[in-house]
Amino acid sequence: MNAAAVPMRIALVGNPNCGKTALFNRLTGNRQKVANYAGVTVERKEGRFVAPSGRVLQLLDLPGAYSFDAASPDEAITRDICEGRYPGEATPDLIVCVADATNLRLHLRFVLEVKRLGRPMVLALNMMDAARKRGIGIDIAALESALRMPVVETIAVQRGGAKALIERLDMLAEQVPVVARVGAPEDAMLFSSPNSDGFAPSGAPTADGEMDLHAQVRALLSGAVTMPSATSIVDDALDRIVLHPVAGLAILGVVMFLIFQAVFSWATPLQDALTAGVTAAGAWVGDLLAPMPLLRSLVNDGVFAGLGAVLAFLPQILILFLFILALEESGYLPRAAFLLDRLMFAAGLTGRSFIPLLSSFACAIPGIMATRSIADPRDRLTTILVAPLMTCSARLPVYTLLIAAFIPRHDVFGLFNLQGVVLFTLYFAGIASALAVAYVIKRMRRDKSEHALLMELPSYRLPHPLNIAIGLWDRAKIFLRRVGGIILALTVLLWFLSSFPAPPVDATLPPIDYSFAGRIGHWMTHLFAPIGFNWQICIALIPGLAAREVAVSSLATVYAMSVADDAATTQLGAVIASQWSLATALSLLAWYVFAPQCMSTLALIRRETNSWRNVWITAGYLFGLAYLASLATYQIAKALT
Amino acid sequence: MRLSELKKGASAVVSEVEEAHAADPIARRLRELGFVNGEPVRVVACGPVGGDPVLVQIGFTRFALRRSEAARVRLVNGTAT
Numbered sequence: 001m002n003a004a005a006v007p008m009r010i011a012l013v014g015n016p017n018c019g020k021t022a023l024f025n026r027l028t029g030n031r032q033k034v035a036n037y038a039g040v041t042v043e044r045k046e047g048r049f050v051a052p053s054g055r056v057l058q059l060l061d062l063p064g065a066y067s068f069d070a071a072s073p074d075e076a077i078t079r080d081i082c083e084g085r086y087p088g089e090a091t092p093d094l095i096v097c098v099a100d101a102t103n104l105r106l107h108l109r110f111v112l113e114v115k116r117l118g119r120p121m122v123l124a125l126n127m128m129d130a131a132r133k134r135g136i137g138i139d140i141a142a143l144e145s146a147l148r149m150p151v152v153e154t155i156a157v158q159r160g161g162a163k164a165l166i167e168r169l170d171m172l173a174e175q176v177p178v179v180a181r182v183g184a185p186e187d188a189m190l191f192s193s194p195n196s197d198g199f200a201p202s203g204a205p206t207a208d209g210e211m212d213l214h215a216q217v218r219a220l221l222s223g224a225v226t227m228p229s230a231t232s233i234v235d236d237a238l239d240r241i242v243l244h245p246v247a248g249l250a251i252l253g254v255v256m257f258l259i260f261q262a263v264f265s266w267a268t269p270l271q272d273a274l275t276a277g278v279t280a281a282g283a284w285v286g287d288l289l290a291p292m293p294l295l296r297s298l299v300n301d302g303v304f305a306g307l308g309a310v311l312a313f314l315p316q317i318l319i320l321f322l323f324i325l326a327l328e329e330s331g332y333l334p335r336a337a338f339l340l341d342r343l344m345f346a347a348g349l350t351g352r353s354f355i356p357l358l359s360s361f362a363c364a365i366p367g368i369m370a371t372r373s374i375a376d377p378r379d380r381l382t383t384i385l386v387a388p389l390m391t392c393s394a395r396l397p398v399y400t401l402l403i404a405a406f407i408p409r410h411d412v413f414g415l416f417n418l419q420g421v422v423l424f425t426l427y428f429a430g431i432a433s434a435l436a437v438a439y440v441i442k443r444m445r446r447d448k449s450e451h452a453l454l455m456e457l458p459s460y461r462l463p464h465p466l467n468i469a470i471g472l473w474d475r476a477k478i479f480l481r482r483v484g485g486i487i488l489a490l491t492v493l494l495w496f497l498s499s500f501p502a503p504p505v506d507a508t509l510p511p512i513d514y515s516f517a518g519r520i521g522h523w524m525t526h527l528f529a530p531i532g533f534n535w536q537i538c539i540a541l542i543p544g545l546a547a548r549e550v551a552v553s554s555l556a557t558v559y560a561m562s563v564a565d566d567a568a569t570t571q572l573g574a575v576i577a578s579q580w581s582l583a584t585a586l587s588l589l590a591w592y593v594f595a596p597q598c599m600s601t602l603a604l605i606r607r608e609t610n611s612w613r614n615v616w617i618t619a620g621y622l623f624g625l626a627y628l629a630s631l632a633t634y635q636i637a638k639a640l641t
Numbered sequence: 642m643r644l645s646e647l648k649k650g651a652s653a654v655v656s657e658v659e660e661a662h663a664a665d666p667i668a669r670r671l672r673e674l675g676f677v678n679g680e681p682v683r684v685v686a687c688g689p690v691g692g693d694p695v696l697v698q699i700g701f702t703r704f705a706l707r708r709s710e711a712a713r714v715r716l717v718n719g720t721a722t
Contacts, residue, residue, distance in 0.1 A: 066670070066673055066674060067670070067673040069669065069673065071666065071670055102701060103700075103701045103702055104701070105675060105699075105700030105701050105702065106674065106675055106700055106701065106702045109673070109675070210672040210673060210677055211677050211678065214675060214677045214680070227701070231698060231701070235703075236685075239685060239686060239696070239703075240686075243685075243686040243696065245687075245688075245689035246689070248689065249689055334705070337705075338686075338688060338694060338696065338705045339688065339689055341688060341693070341694050341705065341707070342688050342689070342690035342691060342693045342694070343690060345693075345707070351694070351705065450661070450667065450709060452666070452667045452670070452707075452710065453694055453705060453706060453707045453710060454667065454670055454671070454674070454704060454705075454706060454710060455704065455705040456674075456702060456703065456704055456705075457696065457703040457704070457705060
């Protein structure tokens with residue numbers, strides 16, 4: 001058959017925490033395509049790699065699943081694709097089932113379930129390095145003959161750790177028919193024989209059927225695996241501290257606080273460098289365009305001023321994701337969920353909401369997407385509704401600007417500086433209000449049947465640089481695409497609104513007062529004057545609705561236009577510090593704790609919940625909270641200062 | 642005795658998972674995760690508030706279960722190891 005023309009399609013399946021994604025990264029490197037499955041929003045990761053023979057193999061990374069008896073949309077997709085009945089997805093030619101060699105008691109059960117499908121398959125025993133370290137002995141030959149399928153060892157986090165798997169796949173590509181045929185189990189007989197050797201037929205999720213599967217796993221383990229102890233000494237020791245009722249919570253608090261201090265202090269030199277670079281580029285291009293004042297204004301005041309101000313926040317977003325990805329890889333995140341479950345459950349959430357909500361600190365979009373791992377639809381909806389209250393990194397530009405301009409760099413207790421403390425307070429306000437809103441939702445809900453936790457706490461692992469680098473690269477791409485697309489378009493639109501119509505010849509006020517933007521802003525102040533917003537802020541709020549970080553670039557544009565000096569673009573902080581009262585600044589900070597989220601978040605909520613009602617509820621309650629919080633902040637601050 | 646009554650650090654053997662109501666999805670998932678007759682379990686840790694959830698070692702895996710979930714797991718009496 002012609003392997004060069006039609007690459008063999010391989011699906012990667014396995015339990016959650018089996019190292020499947022690390023293996024996928026190891027095999028495909030950065031030759032990955034991340035998208036969604038048609039119609040639903042479960043992430044679809046596909047990649048290719050070239051085997052030593054020059055054969056191209058196509059790899060699909062399916063969502064992790066404990067069982068084909070799906071308890072979440074992710075598991076349903078994995079089941080449907082493996083069974084070859086997912087619309088729009090070709091049946092995989094070969095299934096690679098990944099199992100954690102240190103966790104075979106659980107993972108072999110799913111291997112057996114996949115085997116029942118009767119499709120060509122290979123078992124990859126991953127994390128063999130960890131298994132050897134723990135003295136776990138696995139008789140590969142015995143396992144192969146008992147399972148009647150090829151079994152290979154892999155170490156996904158090691159260079160060359162997938163060599164045996166690649167060679168095996170290359171070999172199998174010779175034998176497996178490449179054009180997938182649904183319901184042709186005779187092709188599969190070569191590798192495993194379904195339902196003919198006394199196995200219970202699939203689709204029997206009864207207690208007896210389960211007992212049968214588990215009995216088979218026990219038989220496999222006793223025949224092929226020797227295990228000196230059930231647990232890892234390292235895990236036991238770490239869990240004793242990390243899950244300790246007092247020490248564990250203290251560690252969690254310190255970790256969270258360190259992240260925010262790091263985001264605020266490490267990023268500064270990088271930000272300064274980026275800002276300087278963009279300013280220099282703007283000046284250079286501006287000089288070239290000197291003969292054309294209108295175009296020069298567009299490029300300098302629209303494109304470079306706006307884009308530059310936003311681009312400068314890339315370092316912070318990357319540092320935040322660096323921490324989130326590292327915590328995720330290390331296995332710490334589920335521990336944090338364990339510690340917080342009771343608290344979050346009381347508030348109407350679940351410990352599992354912790355991971356989506358933590359991701360929402362970077363951006364509500366990956367956060368809301370991560371809610372797919374929450375099996376209970378009610379818990380999932382509540383998490384989605386409160387996710388925008390987590391302070392996303394798009395709000396950081398606004399916070400950073402205002403804090404740097406209005407809050408002095410005092411030392412507090414000789415340890416932290418006041419700016420960091422204020423930032424921490426803003427984050428905390430978001431968290432507290434999210435818990436409060438979730439509690440209200442819980443009270444209002446009619447269906448009060450039980451919610452499930454059932455969460456696995458995986459072994460601790462050292463985060464691997466390759467996986468973190470690929471994760472960071474994905475985030476950077478998403479952020480830059482937003483900067484390049486929506487934000488650029490909005491910045492230019494705003495430049496247009498603030499440049500036209502031109503002021504009359506006998507103008508006495510700054511030109512922007514005569515423009516469309518000036519008029520809209522002045523009109524909006526009727527609504528926003530009680531919370532202390534001037535018309536410049538009002539203008540910036542409009543594009544800020546489309547994407548929150550644009551508010552900063554909009555302010556830069558508005559102020560660059562309304563003062564004569566071009567240099568003001570780069571010194572926005574100094575300008576607002578001299579023009580705004582402290583009460584206004586604090587009110588704007590409070591506004592952004594709740595601020596109605598960006599359009600892309602609302603669009604995602606529509607897509608994830610399939611309901612416009614949820615979109616209106618979210619936008620409405622956020623606007624109401626934002627207005628009330630700002631009103632209280634402004635009036636109190638004004639009375640005190 | 643039930644898994645929810647097992648003290649921290651104590652071990653026992655699973656007897657069966659009971660359905661809290663007909664077609665209980667939580668009970669089914671518990672069985673899938675390995676809570677079946679004859680399987681040894683141990684309570685490794687308890688949550689900081691009210692000892693909820695409990696962390697249960699089963700096989701080579703650790704699962705966090707809420708007390709209401711752990712209450713579905715009946716243990717074989719008198720087999721503390």
